Amino acid sequence: MKITKVTSHILQHDLGEELGYSQQWYAKRTAHLVEVETDEGITGWGECFGPGNVALANKTIVEQVIQPMILGHSPLDRELLWNKAYNLMRDHGQKGMPIQALSGIDIALWDIAGKVAGLPLYDLIGGKCRERLNVYGYGMMLRKVADLAGAFEEEAARIKDAGFRATKMKVGLGPREDVKLVEAVRRGVGDGFRFMVDANHCYTTNDAFYVGRALEELDVYWFEEPVAPEDHAGYRELRAGLKVNISGGEAEFTRWGWRPLLENRCVDIAQPEVCGLGGISEYMKVLALCHAHFTPVINHVWGSAVAVATNMHLITAMPDLPGGLFQAQPMLEFDTTLNKFRDEMLAEPLNIQGQVAKNKGTVALPSGPGLGIEIDRGFLEAYKIA
Ligand SMILES: [Mg+2]
Incomplete structure (x- = not known):
């Protein structure tokens, strides 16, 4: 061939x-x-x-x-x-x-x-490690509306009601305004519901400490890309000084980019992006490197149904780390904002939202050979x- x-x-x-x-x-x-x-x-x-x-x-x-x-x-x-x-x-x-x-x-x-x-991709790369996948729904993108905090509060409640296991919000207005947005999302989802905050590397280390301390008070699960991806020293200081999980890695590439990120102990949770870091061949090496450093992986997912399907296979085949009866499970990241390329591009749609609503925030494994999709x-x- x-x-x-x-x-x-x-x-x-x-x-x-x-x-x-x-x-x-x-x-x-x-x-x-x-x-x-x-x-x-x-x-x-x-x-x-x-x-x-x-x-x-x-x-x-x-x-x-x-x-x-x-x-x-x-x-x-x-x-x-x-x-x-x-x-x-x-x-x-x-x-x-x-x-x-x-x-x-x-x-x-x-x-x-x-x-x-x-064979489905997950069988090629090691087989099934779980029978269903937990899904978190992200939303709360910045919008040009008069009351953004109010809009975030409503949207967060909507995502929770849609059945997702957790949610994630954006920040980026500046440290003080951002804390108000995070407070609004906590009001929207109520106490005890898991949510995460994504800064897309907009802070200095000092500003990230200010926001990070507020996130601890609000029981946020992870603080994503607080500082620039090149700033390993900033990551390391934040990780050592804050109780909230520090996550990142979506802007890192190949095993050679990931190695110093992990060796410098920058993140509590690694977020490799398979469509950016070098594809599945390289993702498998980065996953091994993350696990070699005992760093759990929750993939970054962005894009069309091709990216979502690819990640469903990767998460299906991802071994538990470190392992245990009540092992925390990886989650599939799902963008809840409008995306026709994810929802309407396949002959048989993935229907993530429908599955999440019916099955307590989980989706079934993909099937069919390869990625199992037909464009x-x-x-x-x-x-x-x-
Ligand atoms: Mg992100």
């Missing part, structure tokens, strides 16, 4: 309202899917992390930089091809967009491997911008 073509599909739709996180506002949803075709009619799908114009640039890397390196090779030679592409791009970027581009291709190669073997081609064409 030989790879005959690699295509990036960039999809986009309007959100109808500007949403924000601490770094920017956005009004459009983008998805970057990668399709790898073979001479035997088997096609694999993957996804690259990176919204908006980043996706357009990554398409060029996928099709014009990496495609020529892998055409004519067997799609089953995943390690060979990953290392060939990485080695040839190393001088031009060991993190960031080249690795995001490589991620989507690698995921598609695993989808092909599963289809060839007739609706008509839908793809309707939203394709490049």
Whole structure:
């Protein structure tokens, strides 16, 4: 079997309202899917992390930089091809967009491997470690409304009522305003319900301590990306000085990026992004590295149904750490804001929201060979911008 073509599909739709996180506002949803075709009619799908114009640039890397390196090779030679592409791009970027581009291709190669073997991805990478997956629903994006705290309080209550096991909010207005938003979310979900706070690295270490102490008082479960991903010393000080769990890693790449993050003991909870850090081949190495440092992993999930399905397989196959009768379980991250590429792009939708509502915040394992998904081609064409 030989790879005959690699295509990036960039999809986009309007959100109808500007949403924000601490770094920017956005009004459009983008998805970057990668399709790898073979001479035997088997096609694999993957996804690259990176919204908006980043996706357009990554398409060029996928099709014009990496495609020529892998055409004519067997799609089953995943390690060979990953290392060939990485080695040839190393001088031009060991993190960031080249690795995001490589991620989507690698995921598609695993989808092909599963289809060839007739096995779901989770069986290829180690088999089932659980029968159902817990889901947390994130929302509370920044919005341009008069009473944001009031809006957050209502939205948090809605997400809880929808059946999710936990929820997550954004901050980013500045430390003092942010604490008011967190108080509003605690009012919305009531005492005892688990929620997390995501800063998308907008604080200095000192500001993060101010917010982090308030999060402890409000019984927040984790404090995500409090400081810049490069600031390992800041992470380390926060982790040593705060009781709230410090989480991060969605902006880290490959085993070589993750190694110092873990060695410096930066995070209580690691959040690798499979569509960005190098794909499934590299995710498995990062997972092993996290577990070698006894750091639990709760994957970062963002994107279309391809990304969600990929993560469902990875979480299915993730071993318990450290192990025990009442072992804390990983959760599937689920964005509750509008995303047609997640909800409407598959011939048979994943229906995460419907399952969560009916089954106490859990979803069934994916089935079918590879990622177990079938893309609706008509839908793809309707939203394709490049
Ligand atoms: Mg985040």
